[in-house]
Amino acid sequence: MTQQAQKPFLYVVVCAAGIAAGVSKLITAAQERDWEAGVIATPVAMNGFFDTAAVEAQTGRPIRSAWRTPADPRPFPPPDAVVVAPATFNTINKWAAGIADTLALGTLCEASGLGVPVAVLPCVAGALTAHPAYGDSLIRLRGMGVRFGEPYSGEAGEDGGRPEFGWERALDLLDRN
DSSP states (O other): OOOOOSSOEEEEEEOSOGGGGGHHHHHHHHHHTTOEEEEEEOTTTTTTSSOHHHHHHHHTSOOBOSOOOTTSOOSSOOOSEEEEEEEOHHHHHHHHTTOOOSHHHHHHHHHHHHTOOEEEEEBOOHHHHTSHHHHHHHHHHHHTTOEEOOOBOOOOOTTSOOOOOOTTHHHHHHHOO
């Protein structure tokens, strides 16, 4: 039996980008803002892009990455909001096209139809942001009410350092009216 959440429930969708290793920062920020969180990861993200055991311990819930059978209980309550961070070029384009070939994409496609607020922190290289499909996807998703933070390319600055990802920005996007 699924336990009812006492606090608003946040789905955190994690894609396969190097920065995903820091997803615990988003979960901590969400918990500090009185959210409960559950993580849904793309199948590739489950292959070493973040510490799955640590995230499960932090949320107290299993990470979802595959479809459940009809007989399996729902491990998460329905979402009050969804954050996609980091959001990759592949996920953004497939989502905008309505392709639901993974649990993560199916969840994102469904969230729009349910009217669930969705905030996205893209992690897309500059060369990929120049691809016309990416711009078209942003237009389509924004038209569906999806809220986007500034893209993060992860490119090193002049000093050789990389900027912080700013995980909490996703929560700020959910707070805006």
